[in-house]
Structure formats: structure tokens, C-alpha cells
Amino acid sequence: MNTTPSTAAAAAIEVRDLSKRFGNGHQALREVNLRVQPGEMVALLGASGSGKSTLLRHLNGLHRADAGSVSEVRLLGRNLQSGGRLSPETRALRREVAAIFQQFNLVERLPVMSNVLVGALHRLPLWRSLLRAFPQHELQRAYEALRHVGIEACAWQRASTLSGGQQQRAAISRALVQGAKIILADEPIASLDPASSRRVMELLAQVNRERGVTVLVSLHQIDYAFAYCPRTVALRQGEVVYDGPTAELSEERLHQLYGTQAGELLNTGRDEAMAPMGARSPLPPLTAVPQAA
Numbered sequence: 001m002n003t004t005p006s007t008a009a010a011a012a013i014e015v016r017d018l019s020k021r022f023g024n025g026h027q028a029l030r031e032v033n034l035r036v037q038p039g040e041m042v043a044l045l046g047a048s049g050s051g052k053s054t055l056l057r058h059l060n061g062l063h064r065a066d067a068g069s070v071s072e073v074r075l076l077g078r079n080l081q082s083g084g085r086l087s088p089e090t091r092a093l094r095r096e097v098a099a100i101f102q103q104f105n106l107v108e109r110l111p112v113m114s115n116v117l118v119g120a121l122h123r124l125p126l127w128r129s130l131l132r133a134f135p136q137h138e139l140q141r142a143y144e145a146l147r148h149v150g151i152e153a154c155a156w157q158r159a160s161t162l163s164g165g166q167q168q169r170a171a172i173s174r175a176l177v178q179g180a181k182i183i184l185a186d187e188p189i190a191s192l193d194p195a196s197s198r199r200v201m202e203l204l205a206q207v208n209r210e211r212g213v214t215v216l217v218s219l220h221q222i223d224y225a226f227a228y229c230p231r232t233v234a235l236r237q238g239e240v241v242y243d244g245p246t247a248e249l250s251e252e253r254l255h256q257l258y259g260t261q262a263g264e265l266l267n268t269g270r271d272e273a274m275a276p277m278g279a280r281s282p283l284p285p286l287t288a289v290p291q292a293a
């Protein structure tokens with residue numbers, strides 16, 4: 001993937017001068033500027049509390065920037081919010097964006113299949129979406145998406161019964177069914193074991209590679225960024241302190257950028273992130289999952 005932004009095409013994600021001070025006075029983001037081109041897979045790296053979740057939430061309108069500021073967030077060339085106000089396009093734009101956020105991922109009491117079919121709701125006429133009357137081809141698409149991520153056997157289980165890794169895979173199938181052009185994933189591998197982490201990252205990378213979906217994924221540790229994301233944007237105390245090729249983020253550089261916090265981003269199992277997928281066969285191509293119209 002290209003890591004050098006070109007100015008010609010509309011960016012998938014464009015953030016200008018984004019600042020956020022919460023009601024308690026805490027400044028979580030400071031004049032963040034970011035441009036992500038369509039088809040990029042970018043890691044958003046930072047120690048705990050550096051503003052990763054806050055930034056991602058601004059990108060789907062869950063948070064609004066400081067009122068009256070000059071901030072602007074544009075997705076796919078369209079305005080999502082500016083000056084702390086959501087644009088009338090927000091709703092339409094949310095259909096193009098899949099958010100894989102831990103707290104809001106799945107409706108736990110509903111079956112996995114119902115959660116995945118939520119991705120298709122925006123394509124249905126009102127009466128069908130009110131009655132949750134999904135046409136056969138949408139059911140088929142949802143089933144194929146679950147099959148692709150390897151959890152079709154769980155289709156009719158309550159979402160609450162899935163493991164953490166399976167829940168993330170269900171959320172990725174929902175993104176496939178939605179036909180999202182952008183995936184925002186907020187620490188999708190936090191608290192997963194290495195094998196599940198690799199599986200989730202491989203799936204995100206595959207959707208990026210084969211469907212051209214732009215992926216912005218927040219990560220606590222650099223290892224998985226090295227393995228899967230050509231570009232890294234690093235935050236420290238709400239500021240972008242690095243934006244460039246992940247390969248150039250050496251351990252020494254991280255120490256320069258983060259000082260004592262660098263240990264939080266390093267350590268861990270680079271070997272685990274880089275390890276081959278083991279005896280399991282590689283992921284089949286995504287062609288089995290029909291594209292959303």
C-alpha cells in the first residue's frame with residue numbers, strides 16, 4: 001500500500017486541527033491533523049490515555065470537537081463535522097464506516113447472525129428494516145461473511161457467549177455485510193491471545209488488501225503495527241508525534257518520542273505478531289463473500 005498521501009484524490013479520512021477538551025477540563029486532543037488515503041491500512045499507536053479512542057470516536061461522530069474551533073473531519077471527501085458541529089451528512093456517512101469499538105461492538109443478547117445482519121439494514125426498505133425481514137440474499141451474504149471469518153457454527157448463539165476474538169471476528173463480518181469503505185477499529189486485539197490477535201489482524205489486512213477498504217486500527221503495541229500496517233500515526237498526550245512508515249519506527253525512535261512510556265509500546269511478543277499462522281491454512285480469498293451492492 002502507498003504510504004505517501006497524494007493530494008489529488010479525496011482522502012478517505014481527513015482531519016484538520018482537531019482539538020478536544022472534555023467537560024472536566026482534560027484536553028484529550030491537540031490540533032490533530034491527519035490524511036489517510038483510500039486503501040491504506042494505518043496503525044494508530046499510543047500509550048494508554050494518549051487519545052486514540054477519542055480520535056476514532058470523532059471519526060464517526062460519536063464525539064464532537066471543541067465548539068467554535070476551526071476543526072474539521074471529512075470522510076470520503078464529505079464533511080462529517082466542522083467547528084464542533086455534525087454535518088447533515090453524518091448519518092449517510094456512517095453507512096460507509098464500520099466501527100469496531102469494544103463497548104459498542106455487538107448487542108450481546110441477540111444472536112450473532114442478527115448482529116451481523118445489522119450491517120445490511122441500511123439497504124432495506126423501511127418496512128423490512130422495521131420487521132427485520134431480511135431477504136434471502138442478505139441472509140446468504142451474512143452467512144458467507146461468518147463462514148469467512150470462521151464462526152458460522154456460532155451464527156445462532158447469543159453474542160454474549162462468544163469469546164473476545166470471536167466477537168471481533170463477528171464485528172468484521174458485519175463490516176463486510178455493511179460494505180463499509182472505512183473500518184475504524186479501536187484496539188481490536190486488546191486482551192486477545194496471540195493466535196486470536198493474529199487472526200483478527202489478518203482478517204483486517206485481508207479486507208484492506210482484497211476489498212480496498214481503508215483501515216485505521218488503534219494498537220497499544222508496536223509489534224502488530226510492524227506486522228500489518230505500512231504506516232503508523234503515533235499519539236502522545238493528544239498530539240501526533242509521528243506519522244510515517246512503520247518500518248522507520250525503531251526502538252530508539254520510540255524512546256525519543258515517548259521517554260519512559262516507550263516500554264508500554266514495546267516489549268511483548270514481536271515474534272508472536274510475526275509468527276506464521278501455524279498449521280492452520282491461510283485465509284481463503286474473500287470472493288466467497290458477495291460484495292454489498
Ligand SMILES: Nc1ncnc2c1ncn2[C@@H]1O[C@H](COP(=O)(O)OP(=O)(O)OP(=O)(O)O)[C@@H](O)[C@H]1O
Nearest residue numbers: 022024026028046047048049050051052053054055
Ligand atoms: N468522556 C471523557 N471525559 C473526560 N475525560 C475523558 C473522556 N474520555 C476520555 N477522557 C480522557 O482523555 C484521555 C484520552 O483518552 P482515550 O480513551 O482517548 O485514550 P486511549 O489512547 O484510547 O487510551 P487506552 O489505550 O487506555 O484506551 C484520557 O486521559 C482519558 O482519561
